Every structure is written in structure tokens, then in C-alpha cells.
Amino acid sequence: MSDWLEARLFRAAGNLIDGWAWLSGEASAAVIGKAVGSTRNRPHPWSSFSDYTCWQGLTDRSYLARHLPPVDVPVQPDPERVRALFARPDGEAQISRKSTCLFPAFAQYLTDGFLRTVPGQVDRTTSNHEIDLCTLYGRTPAQTRALRLKSEEAGRRGLLKSRMDGAEEFPPFLYATGTKALSDPEFAILDAPLVDEALPQAQLDTLFAIGGDRANSTPFTAMMNTLFLREHNRIARHLQTLHPDWNDERVFQVARNIVIVLFIKIVVEHYINHITPMPFSLRADPSVAWHAEWNRPNWMTVEFSLLYRWHALMPDAIAWPTGDIPLRGFIANNAPLLAVGLDAAFSAAASQPAAKLGARNTAAALLHIEDRAVLQARTNRLAPYNAYRVAFGMEPARDFSEISSNPQIAATLQDLYGDPDHVEFYPGLMAEDRVKDSPLPGLLLRMVAVDAFSQALTNPLLSEHVWNEATFTPWGFDLIKRTSKLGDVLARNVPHRGPTPVEMTQADWRYGDPDGPVA
Template sequence: MFASSLLGIQDIPQKALRRILARRSASPRGSALRQRAIVAACRIPRVRSAASKALITYYATATAPRPRPLSMVGDYASWVSLTDRSYSSRHLPPAPDNVTLPPESTVDALFERTEFAPSTDTSVTFMFFAQWFTDSFLRTDRSDFRKNTSNHGIDFCQIYGLNETKTRMLRAGVGGRLKSQLIDGAEFPQFLFCPRESADPAEPLVIKPEFEGLHDPDFLARIQQVSPAERHHATFAVGLEYGNSTVGHATFNIVFLREHNRIAAELAAAYPDWDDERLFQTTRNVMIVLLLELVIEEYIKHIGAFEFPLTIPDFMADEAAWNRPGWIPIEFDLLYRWHSMVPDTFELGAARLGPRDILDNNPLIIEHGVAELITAWSGQRAGRFGLHNTPLFLNRRLVADLPSVTEATTRLARKARLRPYNDYREDFGLPRLTDFAQLTADRRLQATLAEMYGSIDELEWYVGIWAEDYPAENMMGELMMVMVGYDAFTQALTNPLLSRQVFTEETFSPVGWRIIHETEMRRDAGILQQIVGRNADGPVRARFRC
């Protein structure tokens, strides 16, 4: 009966759908039973597909589809604002110039951690993956905050680079493979720098000739100045400048480089007459779809309430009004500053690693291996979303002339002249709040925000999305959830590889088609577990849920 009612879920008015899916029972026991019933029903493929389609439609239509009339290029619509994607998009027009806001330092103080608040069930593996994943398309131009230097889509630029020139530098040129090296029998990306002639870590490093132009050396040096110089010789040659900035970045680059080369080897064995170019391009197609599956069916699933079991409905976007070219808005860039997830220390066996231990530390990965690190992260809870939970090393300056991560975020939000929190609620189909008590039950925070802003209608959007209360089975507040859902689904599902004309066995080859369909969510192993497991250097546990 429950399953048959879900089969008609696509006919439910969309504004009612989210209330049905997110509603909590009067008791925790009733809520848990209801959630288990939904998960059980969605094991039926037709039910799962129908429910996924309805949920995706709700989020993808929460606000008007792209294109928006304005981008960060200016305050009025122009041909440039409609076509030049080197500028970030924006959801709402800018706020007036004469708005009076609290001092930036006062806002920054709202985020500083007073005591670590752990998440309900989110692992550090999820935290590292989120950072690795979003840094591929949330790329604010450091010379002009209005611009985004990404390709505005999910294209695996983390391992392939942002353009074909950089991709060529990273390719091995044989067998469709990416350049790699073996260290104690394990595969890693090649090192970016030539070996030092001496053991002196102060000796300047020189980029290998084959990788010249891959990254701006001055920007790399700026990234690396927060970590000890003796680690920099082990910098890997990967697609993005931040690809070595944390052990999480580097570990996921290693995993997916290995997966690319593993698939390329399978294709080469199956199709011996294919040249390097066809092997590489087909492998890249398979890899991007695997990432899309991982993101939608496991990553976004974890973000949603009680891990609602999502699937990618076949060709759903083809006829949808929201099927428009991807264009990252400035709000999406800012709402993904999930700094409160970062714990104060990172567990590795009996050891506790501090913040500097995870920065630009590829020797740590080489020593311990992918399996040990990801298993440790999957057993440690990340931080809870909310104010007063950003660790001190992100809220305070590590280098005197560099703003802290929190400072940089507050500055960007102010420079973008974002509309108030309530305006975004209204734009995304949510009722405006009339009092700070509707935002949070924390009376001390209510009083602080009232003193800072006076009226909830003046509350800054970036503060509001972090101040929102939310139930334990959710990961974030209501407005952030809707905004993440809108941009995530409309960016991921409009990928050309998922369109009816392209998502065929011919595009991926019979072997690639098999790999895609065999790598699916299973009760015993998620997609992440399968991909990491076949590329790890030992038994591994890879989970977003802790």
C-alpha cells in the first residue's frame, strides 16, 4: 500500500511534497519507522525512480530557471550579463549601496568555535570529499571577485585540468592513461617539481618542464606558505592549484587517477585497435558519469533528510524547463563555505593530527596510504552545521598578511551586495520569517542577532542560513537545503553526458557501459566504497555516514 501510494508521488503538488517527505512524527520512534518505510519502499526500482523524480522536481523548480537577467558584471541586464560566463551568476539583484550592516569583525565572531559541536552522522570523509568536489567549480577569480574561473559544470577538472592544454600535460600519451608513478608499488600522480639538488628545504623548487604552465607558480607559492617547506617536494601534478592543499584533496585525486588508469587498462585490453586518444576520451566519459552517480545517489542523498534514497531518473532533464547550461551563482559559491564541518583534530590510529598536519602533506599520504586515511576519516564525525562552530585556524589568520577563511568569506558576501535572508526565502518559495524566534530557539543568539540587525528583514543572508535551526535527521537549515538542492540538481543533471542522445552504450563502449551500471548503490556497499575499494592499497571503509 505504501509503495503504491509513492508510485503516484509525482502527482502531488510540489509545495506539499517537501512537507510530506520532511515531516517529523510526534515521536522519534514514529519518525524512524516512517523513514524506514520510505527507504524500504524505494528499494522497488519504479518507486525509487518516481520518488526521486518528484523530489528533484521540487528542488529544481524552487525558483525561476536559468538564465537570470543579472550576473556579477553589473546592476542591470545586458548582453554581457546574459552570455559571459566568466562572471558568476546571481540569484537576486544586488542590495542597495546604502545598506547599513554590522561591522565585519562582529559577523566573523558569530562563526568562531566556542566548543566543538559534532554532526549527527556525517563523517570527515564527507567533509574532505565536499571540499575536493566543490573546489572544481567554485573558483572565485582572485583578481576579480565577480568572476568564476571554472567551466561551471562537473567535468572532473580536479584530475584533467581546466582546458585541453592542461589536460595534455597530465596525459601519459599511451593507453589512454594519465601520468603516474609507483612509490613502493602504489600508484600516485607524478611530482610537479624537479628533485632538489640538495637536502636543504629552503632551496627553491622548479616546476618540471613538462608541467610548465599547468599552474601559476606565484599562486602555488601563496597556497603553500601556510605549510612547512620540507613537504613541498612531494607536490603532485594534478588538475587544480588547490589539488595538494589538504590531505583530502590529494587523497581523492589519487583515488580517481587510479580509477581512470584502471578503466583505461580495461578498455585497452578489450579494444586493442583503439588509439590513445579514443581510449582516453572514452575513459573520461565513463569517469564523469561515475562521479555524477556518486554525487547524486550518495553525496546529495547524504545531505538530504534521513538519506532519502535518490537515483538518477533516465533523461529527466531532457524535457525540463530547468534544463539550461550550467552557470554557478555567487550565492552557491558562498553557501558552500562549510567550514563548521572541520574538526579541531583529525584521528589517525592513536594519533591526533592538528590543522597544520593536514595542509599540503603528501608525505603523510605516501607513508600511510589511501586505505588507512579514508578508513580513519570514515570513523570520525565532522562538525555540525551552524554558527559558533568554525575552528580557530579558519577563523583567525595563519599568515599576518592573509585574511582568515572567515574574513575572506564575509568580505566576499559584502562585496557581492547580497539581498537579505528573507528575500532569498521568498525567492525560493519559503515563507518570510517575522521574528528571530522563528529562525532559532537559541534565545542568546536571538538577542545577539536582534541587537546586530534590529529586524529579521535586515538579517544578512549569509548569517541567516547558518543561524537556522534544523531537526537532527537533517544536515542543514531549510533555506540552505533548498538552495543547495536547486543548484546541485540543475547543475548535475544537465550534464551533456546524461542526455538521451549521448547516454548510450556507443558513447561509453560496452565495457564502459558495464562499469557504469555495475557501479551502483548497493545495500552492502555504496558507490564511494566501490570506487575507493578497487583503488585502495588495503582493506578500506569509505563512507559519508559515520
């Protein structure tokens, strides 16, 4: 059978499944169950607290959990040598056939909310271990209070602080213009933005006061936060009209419930559906997790905090309505977003192809972060790559060609490690061939699926006795059901929505037309 015909039949089967609500639900549940069931369920017996199982390691979530116990990896080449595995050999990005830049933009915003290692203490975390939009609402109740408007006036109840720039609503600025003084004394409780201390004042002036210390990292992450701030305030204003007797606190809390679940739906039905090679759409059906064996309290792992280092997805320059912006100029600078507005920013992200994820494709501006990832894995004494293949139901690689079909990558791995069993977790993860019809390599795809489903669908707001109209109001419950993509939210929150589809998948991509093996 030709590849063309196979792809057509594959997609036809997917369309058939999507066309039947019952069949779609069953297929989605089967895929999710199989994905999560590929490895051990939580709780994990190990954490970054100690080399052995102990009470604090099982209960203190300021440490990261571990899929596998720590080991001393026998071969650890100098990071400068390992860097050759990641660098773009000719300085030119290999461009993805499937993904747009909206994909890495959303991935970064999502993971910055719960993958939070402490600088200088890579075994520790400040994560809440939930998909809770702490990038918008803050990690702690005190941070949330600082970000809220806190008004009992009609039309202002339940709102987050914001500022208007013409017809556009943005978060307030963190600093008073031209100074390093906070624009609002309450913002002192927020996590300081993780930016270069020598950042020019002109860029400091553009940083927003928001819940996440990483949400100012690029205009892409800032636009995500701006979108969900607008959606929260839009929902809060509408709840006030439906329930004029509600006070500020209740309006805020119900709006927050709705927005968090909207976000989780987008995680599954937009983001994960872009990642999966399945020809039918997976559904964010909370009931899948209600009685599942894998429904356990969330706890982020050391491995999960490393496998999401998807720097290779970023091209060397960002195509922006005002002109191309080199990658270095796109960091910690919200001026490009403020210059064009929210709709144009999303359209730019959805119009530009992302780069391919994998070896030999990280931009020079981000190579130093690859060095840190290699060292972080070593500090946490992660088991070798092959051990994780086995732990997630895959056969170990016995030859370097089984990791990558690219002879240059296989040769680099052999030169660095000598034996497939010595390949370190992070380099091996990124060196693998990508899965057909997915932007991700094989082991990475499997590990993302385990954590994504088992930690998104176990959110307390999706639990059996909380998932109802009493929690979200009938109007809010209906809004959740009608939302599955970022474009749904954007259309509700921009003055005039442009014609560019807000998609993570390129418009002309078809099944059977994948990125192919790592080049």
C-alpha cells in the same frame, strides 16, 4: 505519536520505496523536480558583470550569475563583530551525530572543481561551470595534455601521468625534491597551487601535479584526486585489452567519459543522499532532466560560491593513523597521505565524526575565511537573507527566533542587525537551525538541492542522445550502473581493502536521531 515510532515508520516507508525499482524512480524524480522547482530556472537575468540585464551579462561566463539583483544592504557590522557568530565559544567543536569527515572531504573536492572565484576579483570566475573533474583533468585542453602520459605503447595508452610508491599509485610530484623547480616542464601550464607562499620546503615536496589549484589543500582533497586518478588509469588499461586497435587519444577520451559520469553518480547517490532528509535513496537517473523545464546550460552563481563555505564541518584536529593532526598542520601537506596510503586515509575520514555545520562552530584556524565570506558577499552586493528565503519559496523570518531556536544565536543576530530584514545572506544562512535528519540548515539545503540537481543532471554526458553504450562502451556503461558510492571505486583501486565502511553517514546514526538545532 512518539518520535521513535515516527522515525521507524518514516524509515519503513523509505525501505518500501527503495524495494520497488519503479516506485523508487518515481519518488526520486518527484523529489528532484520539487527541489529544483522551488525557484526560478536558468538563465538568470543578472550576473556579477553589471547591475542590470545586458548581453555580456547573459553570455560572458567569466562572470558569475546571480539569483537576485544586487542591492545595497543597509546594515553591515564590522567583520570582527560578525566573527562572534561563527567562533566556537569555548574552543570545543560541536560534533555531528550524522556525518563523518568523509562528507566535508568530498564536498570540498566536488566544489573546488566549479566554484572558482578569482583571487582579488570576487565577481569573476575561471570555472567551466560543469561537474567535469577538472580537479583531475585540468580546466583547459592544454592542462589536460600536460597531465597525460601520451604514449602509444601497449598498456600505456590513455593514461594520466602517475608515480608508484611501493604498491600505491599517486599523482606525480609537482616540484623536484628540495627545490621550487617543476618536476616536469609541462606542468608550467597548470594552475599554481593556492598555498601560502611561505610554505616550508618539506611540504612543497609533497604537493602533487594535478588539475586543480585547490586539490592539494588537504590530504583529504588529495586522496580524492588520487582515487580518481587510479580509477581513470585502471579503466584505461582495461579498455586497451577490450579494444587493442584504439590509439592513445581514444582510450583516454572514453576513460574520461566514464570517470566523469562515475563521479556524478557518486555526487547524487552517495553525497546528496547523505544530505537529504528523505528516507529513501535518490537515483542519478539522467532521463529525469531530458525534457524538464529546468534543463538549461550550467552557470555558477555568486550565491552558490558563498553558500558552500562549510568550514564549521571540520573538527579541531584530524584523527589519523599516525596520530592526531591539528587542523593547521593538515593544510597543504600531503605527507600524512603518503605515510599511510589511500585505504587508510579514506578509512580515517570515514571513522571520524565531522563537526556540526552552523553558527558558533568554526575552528579558530578557519575563522579568517569566514571574514572573507562576509566581505565577498558585500563586494557582490548580495541581497539580505530574507530576500533569499522568499526567492526559494520560504516565508521570511519575522523574528530572530525564526532563524535560530538557540537564544544565544538569536541574541547575537539581533545585536548585529537589529531587524531580521537586515540580516546579511551568509550569516543568516549559517545561523539557521538544521533540518531534521539532514546535516544542513533549511535555506542552505534548499539552495544546494536546486543547484546540485539542476547542474549535475544536465551534464552533456548525461544528455538523451549521448547517454548510451556508444559513448562509454558496453563494459563502461555497465561499470557506471554498478557504481554509486566512493567505496565502490576504492575497493577497485587499493591493494587490500580494510574493514572500515567508506561512508559519509555514521554507522550508528538512525532517522529521528538528528544533529538538532544549532547549538
